[in-house]
Amino acid sequence: MRNLLKMAATAVLGMALTTSAHAQDWTPPGPIKLMIAFAAGGGADTQARLISEELEARLGWQFLPEQVTGKGGVNLLNAMKSEANDGTVIGMVVAESVGYNLYTADIGLSPADFTMITTTAGAQMGIVSKSDKGWNSLHDVMDAAKAGEEIRFGVMSPRLGDLAYLMGQANGVDFNIITVRGGRAVLNGVNAGDMDVGFMAGIQGGGVAAGDLVNLASAMAKPLNQTPDAPLMSEFGIDFDGEAMFMFAGPAGMPDEARDALASAIADVVSDENTKAGALIKRAFGGPLLIQGDDLSALTQKGFDESSVLLEAVSQ
Amino acid sequence: MKKPVRANLYLGLVCVLFAVLTLTVWIPLDVKSGILEKVRGRMSIGDALAPTVAASFILLGGFLLVLFERKASDQPALTLKPTLFIGRLVLLFAVAILLMRLLGPWTVAFTNLFAAEPQEYRLLRVYFPWKYIGFVSGGLLLVAGVITLVERRFTWRAVLTGVLVVMLMILFYDLPFDDLLLPPNGDV
Numbered sequence: 001m002r003n004l005l006k007m008a009a010t011a012v013l014g015m016a017l018t019t020s021a022h023a024q025d026w027t028p029p030g031p032i033k034l035m036i037a038f039a040a041g042g043g044a045d046t047q048a049r050l051i052s053e054e055l056e057a058r059l060g061w062q063f064l065p066e067q068v069t070g071k072g073g074v075n076l077l078n079a080m081k082s083e084a085n086d087g088t089v090i091g092m093v094v095a096e097s098v099g100y101n102l103y104t105a106d107i108g109l110s111p112a113d114f115t116m117i118t119t120t121a122g123a124q125m126g127i128v129s130k131s132d133k134g135w136n137s138l139h140d141v142m143d144a145a146k147a148g149e150e151i152r153f154g155v156m157s158p159r160l161g162d163l164a165y166l167m168g169q170a171n172g173v174d175f176n177i178i179t180v181r182g183g184r185a186v187l188n189g190v191n192a193g194d195m196d197v198g199f200m201a202g203i204q205g206g207g208v209a210a211g212d213l214v215n216l217a218s219a220m221a222k223p224l225n226q227t228p229d230a231p232l233m234s235e236f237g238i239d240f241d242g243e244a245m246f247m248f249a250g251p252a253g254m255p256d257e258a259r260d261a262l263a264s265a266i267a268d269v270v271s272d273e274n275t276k277a278g279a280l281i282k283r284a285f286g287g288p289l290l291i292q293g294d295d296l297s298a299l300t301q302k303g304f305d306e307s308s309v310l311l312e313a314v315s316q
Numbered sequence: 317m318k319k320p321v322r323a324n325l326y327l328g329l330v331c332v333l334f335a336v337l338t339l340t341v342w343i344p345l346d347v348k349s350g351i352l353e354k355v356r357g358r359m360s361i362g363d364a365l366a367p368t369v370a371a372s373f374i375l376l377g378g379f380l381l382v383l384f385e386r387k388a389s390d391q392p393a394l395t396l397k398p399t400l401f402i403g404r405l406v407l408l409f410a411v412a413i414l415l416m417r418l419l420g421p422w423t424v425a426f427t428n429l430f431a432a433e434p435q436e437y438r439l440l441r442v443y444f445p446w447k448y449i450g451f452v453s454g455g456l457l458l459v460a461g462v463i464t465l466v467e468r469r470f471t472w473r474a475v476l477t478g479v480l481v482v483m484l485m486i487l488f489y490d491l492p493f494d495d496l497l498l499p500p501n502g503d504v
Contacts, residue, residue: 030439062442064495066502084438106348165356177356314356 026261028087031062035080035091037073042182043203043284044246047120048092050277054269061265072157073097074105077249081113085251087258090117095245099303100159100310111304115254116247116296118263120270121281122289123201123244124226125219127233130190131212137231138217141197145173152176154186154198159307162314163219163233163242164199170237201244202284219243225286240310245289247296263292324391328381335375343367401465408461416454417500423449441501448486451498455482 034052038044045067052063068076073093083089098111129135135144145151145168153168153175155161161177168175178195180186186198190213199219207213208226215227217235219242224230233242248266250259270288272278281288291299349362385391421437424446428434440446460478464470490498 030436031442062495064442064497064502088439161356174357315354 026087026257027059028061028258030088031064032087033083033089034063034065035068035076035089036065037069037076037091037093037097038067039069039182040067042184043280044092044094047246047277047280050275050280051120051266051269054275054277055265058269059265071105072101074101074107077102077109077114078105078107080249080251081109083251085115085253085255087250087254087262090248090250090262092246092248095119095243095247095300095303096157096159098247098249098300100307101157103304103307104158104311111297111300113252115250115252115259116293116300117249117254117259118266118292119245119247119289119296120266121246121285121287122220123246123285124205124224125199125201125242125244126204126215126224126227126230127197127217127219128190128200128204128208128213129197129216130193131214133196133214135214135216138197138236139231141216142171142173142236145171145175150176151197152178152195154178154180154189154195156180156183156186156199156201159310160199160219160242162310163238163240166240166310166313167233167236167238199242205284240306245291247291247300260293267292320387321391321393322386323394324381324388325386326394328378328386331374331378332382333378335371335378338371339368339375343371404465405462408465409458412454412458412461414454415457416450417503418450419453420446420450420500421504438504441497441504447490447498447501450500451486452482454499455485 032052034048036045036048038048049065052065055061056063068079068091073091074097076091076093077097080089080091098114098116102109102111127138129141135141141151151173153164155164155177156179158179161179164175164177178189180189183199183201183203186195186200187203187207189195190198190200191207197216204213204215205226208215215224215230217231217233218224219233221232221234221241221243223232233240248262250262267288267290269275269277270281271290273282278288343364347362347364347367349364351362351365351368352359353362354360420441424435424437424440437446456475456478458478459481460474463474463477467474486498489496
């Protein structure tokens, strides 16, 4: 039995080394077009550009960043699907782009039309209000709504709007859902008093630390790092996860050695806090979140498949 | 007898045709949502509303031209000369853009005839001299061509102006930036 285990361990190690060697051997045959689904100058765009700069410095690869924004990453995916799949074209999106957004776009694409490379970070998605509202958790908000107060709920994507709607339905309240562009717009709306609560994906960290904002609930399936005592969204009857994960993908059919080399190189950069990209991810998200290969493919496919359930629930 | 001017009639008919096609073919095929839709239990404006309103105004404008302005006395006459000029200009732009887009890949395909290892233009598009082939040829034709068309004569000064403009564009937009691509290299 012991020998059998040794043989199995040796085989696994050998396979890992072979994969690693292949990944290290791979170099892009030309410049890599880096498509970015986020507005230039924002946090996500900065993350993508810092990663590419570090890879250029480390490995001598050349990146050509370009903005392909719109429709929550679907414009990028639509443009990327027919690009070369030899590792010279990759795109940075969020997991929601290849899940809910791609599903609702209804353009005949699915996660199977792309090669999932790696995630980089998971945003600390919370439901946030200003502290001077006097609410300590989302339970207080529900109570206020039930008492007749109109609650203006800021969201920055249709999926989050659906989650807010379902949460209201599950708790017998009717939120006034306001959809704006980007997390900063939600933060500004809450700070200005135009919204009472809103989803924020990590941007609230400074305000919460300063005592100006309150994390009323975690919009993820796990507690928030900053305020682990805040209730989970599941406590309010929501089985869906609002976590936003930044990730890289490429066109379908990318060779394994290209995908693995890209994933490994990106993971090395974002895991290293001495790099600008790694420091940014540590500061904004508490550290990297690395999901790769089959795990990431399964995760994105699950998000895509669950979208029909979410839409069905919202349409009822 | 003087031939009646019918510019408003033609323009109106084009507007009506375009608007009808937009309303009946383009919008239904291209926009998934309706004019109004129910989202999260509330009625909301659908993606089709804005283009439908725009097309409706074009349709209205077209009808006004056809029905009430077709015999207006102050409408411009459509004559052969300006129509030919516009046609030549459009043709020049089309050829210049095609040259810009295709000459680089064609050059690589030609060199591949004599190369042991075939190359792809896409992978060479950041390197000298490949990255300039399309931009220089298409840009030169465009600038020199427009000057020639406007002046209605070919001069070497027009060619020199084209060369200078292209060089200046390279100087300002290509040389200082590592990851900024000149046309057409961002689209290949």
